[in-house]
Amino acid sequence: MTDQHQAAIDVRNVVKKFGNFTALENVSLTIRDNEFFTLLGPSGCGKTTLLRSIAGFEQVTDGEIQLFGDDIADLPPNKRPINTVFQNYALFPHMSILENIMFGVEMRGNDKAVARTRAGEMLELVQLSQFAQRKPSQLSGGQQQRVALARALAPQPRVLLLDEPLSALDLKLRKAMQLELKAMQRETGITFIFVTHDQEEALTMSDRIAVMSDGKVQQLGGARDIYETPDNVFVADFIGETNLLKITVDQIIDGRAHCQLGGGHKLTCNEVQGIGVGTQVHLSVRPERLFLSTQPFEEESMAATVIENIYVGTDVQSIVQLNDGPKMTIRTQNSELGNKAVFDLGTNVFVSMEAGAARLLHG
Amino acid sequence: MATKNFDLRSYKGFRFLTILCLVILYAPLVIVTIYSFNDSKSITIWEGFSFRWYIDMFSGPESAKFKLAAWNSFVIAIAAATIATTIATLSATSLVRGGMFRTRTLSLGLISLPLMVPEIVTAVATLIFFNTIGFDRGLLTIVIAHIVFCIPFAYLPIAARMQGIEDSYEQAAQDLYASKFQTFTKILMPLMMPGIISGFLLAFIVSLDDFIITNFVKGAGVETLPTAIFGSVKQGIKPNIMAISTALLAVSVMFVTLSYFVSKSEQKD
Ligand SMILES: Nc1ncnc2c1ncn2[C@@H]1O[C@H](COP(=O)(O)OP(=O)(O)OP(=O)(O)O)[C@@H](O)[C@H]1O
Ligand SMILES: [Mg+2]
Numbered sequence A: 001m002t003d004q005h006q007a008a009i010d011v012r013n014v015v016k017k018f019g020n021f022t023a024l025e026n027v028s029l030t031i032r033d034n035e036f037f038t039l040l041g042p043s044g045c046g047k048t049t050l051l052r053s054i055a056g057f058e059q060v061t062d063g064e065i066q067l068f069g070d071d072i073a074d075l076p077p078n079k080r081p082i083n084t085v086f087q088n089y090a091l092f093p094h095m096s097i098l099e100n101i102m103f104g105v106e107m108r109g110n111d112k113a114v115a116r117t118r119a120g121e122m123l124e125l126v127q128l129s130q131f132a133q134r135k136p137s138q139l140s141g142g143q144q145q146r147v148a149l150a151r152a153l154a155p156q157p158r159v160l161l162l163d164e165p166l167s168a169l170d171l172k173l174r175k176a177m178q179l180e181l182k183a184m185q186r187e188t189g190i191t192f193i194f195v196t197h198d199q200e201e202a203l204t205m206s207d208r209i210a211v212m213s214d215g216k217v218q219q220l221g222g223a224r225d226i227y228e229t230p231d232n233v234f235v236a237d238f239i240g241e242t243n244l245l246k247i248t249v250d251q252i253i254d255g256r257a258h259c260q261l262g263g264g265h266k267l268t269c270n271e272v273q274g275i276g277v278g279t280q281v282h283l284s285v286r287p288e289r290l291f292l293s294t295q296p297f298e299e300e301s302m303a304a305t306v307i308e309n310i311y312v313g314t315d316v317q318s319i320v321q322l323n324d325g326p327k328m329t330i331r332t333q334n335s336e337l338g339n340k341a342v343f344d345l346g347t348n349v350f351v352s353m354e355a356g357a358a359r360l361l362h363g
Numbered sequence B: 001m002a003t004k005n006f007d008l009r010s011y012k013g014f015r016f017l018t019i020l021c022l023v024i025l026y027a028p029l030v031i032v033t034i035y036s037f038n039d040s041k042s043i044t045i046w047e048g049f050s051f052r053w054y055i056d057m058f059s060g061p062e063s064a065k066f067k068l069a070a071w072n073s074f075v076i077a078i079a080a081a082t083i084a085t086t087i088a089t090l091s092a093t094s095l096v097r098g099g100m101f102r103t104r105t106l107s108l109g110l111i112s113l114p115l116m117v118p119e120i121v122t123a124v125a126t127l128i129f130f131n132t133i134g135f136d137r138g139l140l141t142i143v144i145a146h147i148v149f150c151i152p153f154a155y156l157p158i159a160a161r162m163q164g165i166e167d168s169y170e171q172a173a174q175d176l177y178a179s180k181f182q183t184f185t186k187i188l189m190p191l192m193m194p195g196i197i198s199g200f201l202l203a204f205i206v207s208l209d210d211f212i213i214t215n216f217v218k219g220a221g222v223e224t225l226p227t228a229i230f231g232s233v234k235q236g237i238k239p240n241i242m243a244i245s246t247a248l249l250a251v252s253v254m255f256v257t258l259s260y261f262v263s264k265s266e267q268k269d
Helices: A047-055 A097-107 A112-125 A141-153 A171-188 A199-205 A223-228 A233-238 B014-035 B052-059 B063-097 B104-115 B119-132 B139-163 B168-175 B180-209 B212-217 B225-234 B239-268
Strands: A007-018 A021-032 A036-040 A062-067 A082-085 A159-163 A191-196 A208-213 A216-221 A243-253 A256-261 A266-270 A280-285 A290-293 A302-311 A315-322 A327-333 A348-353 A359-361
Touching: A007 A047, A007 A191, A021 A047, A021 A062, A021 A191, A021 A208, A021 A216, A036 A047, A036 A199, A047 A082, A047 A159, A047 A191, A082 A141, A082 B168, A097 A112, A097 A141, A097 B168, A112 A141, A141 A159, A141 A171, A171 A191, A171 A199, A191 A199, A199 A223, A208 A223, A208 A233, A216 A223, A216 A233, A233 A243, A233 A280, A233 A359, A243 A327, A266 A359, A290 A327, A315 A348, B014 B239, B052 B063, B052 B239, B063 B104, B063 B139, B063 B180, B063 B225, B104 B139, B119 B139, B119 B212, B139 B180, B139 B212, B139 B239, B168 B180, B180 B239, B212 B225, B225 B239
Parallel strands: A036 A191, A036 A208, A082 A159, A159 A191
Antiparallel strands: A007 A021, A007 A062, A208 A216, A243 A256, A243 A280, A256 A266, A280 A359, A290 A348, A302 A315, A302 A348, A315 A327
16 A cells, blocks of 8 residues: 555655754655655754654744645644654663553553563564563663664554664664664664764665755755765765865866866866856765876876875775875775775876766855 | 872861861750660759650650640641642642743742741741631641641752653653653653652651741640640650650651652662
């Protein structure tokens, strides 16, 4: 009955003001049923505010939020089939783990026996059955996180909100939980809206990502879209590492923009809608899509000097100074020493890029 | 040790003052306690250890009067503390959790102000109030007066406890389909319980020990333990008073200690 692309949550022109301060500025996005959707953005950009508006803890100043086609403005939080995994978990300290998980099921009108069975299943799912009788304070952070997840999933909500649930965990546990969460979403088929300010986390887990800053959605798309074809400077800069170069568009021929970089360096890249000849714009190239050589690899290879090599485990990051131009960062995989070589400091090299690697950006 | 000279927390000489203060504070209590075990009809001459005045407390010539007074005190304290704690819990909920309504700061001040009003003023005012509305003085007037002055004592530990409870628990409960009322009874109340118990015990002991207000609003012939002791002492101090006072002291200390530990014990989670 629920087709893949039915909208679970439809946020329409939502504005949220705290006094004079605008936390959400005309946000519109559609979250599909059964999808793992991520809100990604720097601290203070309004992610929690949007999540709280969906959960019903904030009343929007303007606009509308629909849940499966119905406006939910007048529904209090306890009437919305939406559950939240809170950032600090907010497990009830006076209840056992089992009682915590039973709570939502009981409050939804099921009797104790049903709630107990359901909670038992959830405990099994998060592999904490042996801790059923413990109090939350007797569990580790990772275990508490799993209890919070089990508690939110137990009443079988239609949408699950997760506000930076992994931020308190160490790197290793976080990676493991990322996979677990992703698997759980796939198994349950519940729509997940996940909040994070960690771009790597967003890229690994999400079907689609909304990148936010300053209360606005900057770009919405799949991990690949956002990483490879960012819409603007903010997105390119926030997601992963990139070389942002100031350039001027000289001419556009057959959908290819011929650009001028300082110091007489020339670059060609795909044309982008709305960027015309003569405009000063930014160009973004990911460091891993550049490579160095001692001889020019192609016509547009740019002469440069190596000024720094930084060893970062899996990669070596080289910083080069283009002759009469800006600096650029190049990432070379540690194992792959073919034409992607690392050169000593001071070596005169040529920087070349893979076809289609450069992207023109608005702003 | 070199560090000792730089220890900013040590002020030499203040230790002596502290000990002096403690001696002045506790000497009378210690003396009363010791002499309550004196085997003598005199209150100043020590004649050996005995429980005689404690036995007298239960079977002596004045025992009937004191037993009734103690019973009155107990009933009044239970009633006053229960009602005052209920009112204080509800006020704390609305003041701490009710958001910023306009009279909030004013209400907060007003609820703890009675602690600073001289008790005699409250006593006189309460008496005048009862006279004005033509209320016959008796056990009921004592209970009403006690409820009123117990509220701030019950309120303080409850509000303190409540301020320490993050509102994320209540939000989590509502997120999990609990109504406002269910959130209050299933989440907020249990979390506040240490504060509520502590407030109840404090209110109980304040009511049990009260003399001034009780003395003003009690009807003729109705006595509580403190007023009965006072009445008896007016005719000269007898050793049985020391035993009764020591017993009352023991009960007070017990309750205050209990209240302290209840409010401390649960602060950890
Ligand atoms: N109740 C409030 N009153 C006033 N301002 C608020 C309130 N809640 C949030 N804000 C402001 O709105 C902005 C967005 O806050 P929000 O909590 O949504 O950020 P966030 O994206 O979740 O950040 P973080 O990653 O740090 O959690 C912030 O500038 C914050 O100061
Ligand atoms: Mg947040």
